[in-house]
Amino acid sequence: MQRRKRGRQLYHRIVRWLSVAALLVAIISTASYGSGAHTAVRYLDPPMGAWWNASEFAFMTVSAAALGILVAIGAGLKLVAEEAVRRRVAIASIIVGAIIVAPLASGMAAMARLGWMAEGGLAPYAETSIVDKLLIAGVYSLKIAGFSLIAGLAMVAMVAAVIVPLTRVVPSREALK
Amino acid sequence: MSGGALDFPTMLSMRLLVLFIHVTAVIVALGGSLFSTFALTPILNSELEPVARIKVMRRVVRRLGWIVLVSLAVLVATGMMNVFYIGAISRLLMVKLVLVIIVIGLAIYQYANVGARIWQASSDGPSPGLAPLVSRFRRVGLTVGSLVLLIVYLSLGLTRVPGALSIG
Numbered sequence: 074m075q076r077r078k079r080g081r082q083l084y085h086r087i088v089r090w091l092s093v094a095a096l097l098v099a100i101i102s103t104a105s106y107g108s109g110a111h112t113a114v115r116y117l118d119p120p121m122g123a124w125w126n127a128s129e130f131a132f133m134t135v136s137a138a139a140l141g142i143l144v145a146i147g148a149g150l151k152l153v154a155e156e157a158v159r160r161r162v163a164i165a166s167i168i169v170g171a172i173i174v175a176p177l178a179s180g181m182a183a184m185a186r187l188g189w190m191a192e193g194g195l196a197p198y199a200e201t202s203i204v205d206k207l208l209i210a211g212v213y214s215l216k217i218a219g220f221s222l223i224a225g226l227a228m229v230a231m232v233a234a235v236i237v238p239l240t241r242v243v244p245s246r247e248a249l250k
Numbered sequence: 251m252s253g254g255a256l257d258f259p260t261m262l263s264m265r266l267l268v269l270f271i272h273v274t275a276v277i278v279a280l281g282g283s284l285f286s287t288f289a290l291t292p293i294l295n296s297e298l299e300p301v302a303r304i305k306v307m308r309r310v311v312r313r314l315g316w317i318v319l320v321s322l323a324v325l326v327a328t329g330m331m332n333v334f335y336i337g338a339i340s341r342l343l344m345v346k347l348v349l350v351i352i353v354i355g356l357a358i359y360q361y362a363n364v365g366a367r368i369w370q371a372s373s374d375g376p377s378p379g380l381a382p383l384v385s386r387f388r389r390v391g392l393t394v395g396s397l398v399l400l401i402v403y404l405s406l407g408l409t410r411v412p413g414a415l416s417i418g
Contacts, residue, residue, distance in 0.1 A: 152358045154362065154363040154364075154366045155367075184330065184333060184334065187334075187338055188338060219347075222351070223347060224327075226351060226355065227322060227327065227354060230319040230323050231319065231323040233319055234323075238312050
């Protein structure tokens with residue numbers, strides 16, 4: 074009983090920790106990308122600053138996509154009934170999510186560049202003020218996370234479709250007589 | 251393109267293939283649920299004894315759950331590809347996406363929660379706790395079906411407005 078409780082807490086904790094980690098990385102990389110903070114890092118450590126400048130966009134998109142997927146996994150798990158099924162769905166969803174997060178981030182980043190009502194986009198980004206840049210980068214991250222949430226829910230549905238029928242029902246004593 | 255007829259290369263395009271799979275997934279998901287609710291369940295109730303009925307029903311719930319959940323996943327994947335072809339995110343699309351989130355959530359609840367509990371409760375044959383679960387399963391299924399129909403109607407608004415789907 075105690076072990077089962079620990080197991081239940083473990084996958085819930087993993088999803089929660091990963092969600093918090095993804096949220097933190099998304100906030101830091103989005104703020105850095107929007108404010109051009111890589112110049113400060115360059116001042117302290119030029120090679121590190123150059124690496125961060127080249128990587129911050131990837132960090133921003135992948136962490137936003139991961140956040141969307143993890144929120145979807147957390148929400149999806151609340152809708153699954155049996156503890157054994159929930160645990161399996163959680164583990165399988167985390168594995169599948171880890172596999173698809175990079176390609177999904179790329180696709181969702183492209184989708185998030187589509188403008189509202191086919192207007193705008195990120196074209197004038199370089200000419201805007203730092204506040205506008207932060208706002209644009211923030212909305213961009215939110216759009217990636219939102220689209221990834223939908224994709225993540227579809228992934229949980231797919232995983233549940235596979236896992237639920239594989240779960241066996243323990244027969245009662247009456248059935249065994 | 252002239253007179254609404256599509257030329258051969260357009261008919262073989264990726265865009266139409268994606269749209270075809272998207273529409274097929276809707277037909278499979280919605281058709282399966284409607285058939286189960288309005289054709290299969292009433293016939294099972296009138297033609298079979300409770301024990302046999304439960305045996306058939308629990309198998310149907312599992313099989314249909316797989317079909318509907320996979321169809322919804324395919325719907326989302328092809329739907330996102332369609333957004334690229336449309337090339338814009340409109341307010342109508344946002345409403346549709348929110349409804350999609352609700353539909354997937356309800357479908358997971360229907361099959362991975364209520365469906366799984368029906369499967370458990372019916373493992374020994376008919377039981378008193380089964381009737382409310384079956385009733386809830388049906389209600390959630392009808393809600394999902396209605397929302398999918400609403401999404402289909404919104405999709406017509408997305409693809410049938412001038413310039414939204416200018417093929418050819």
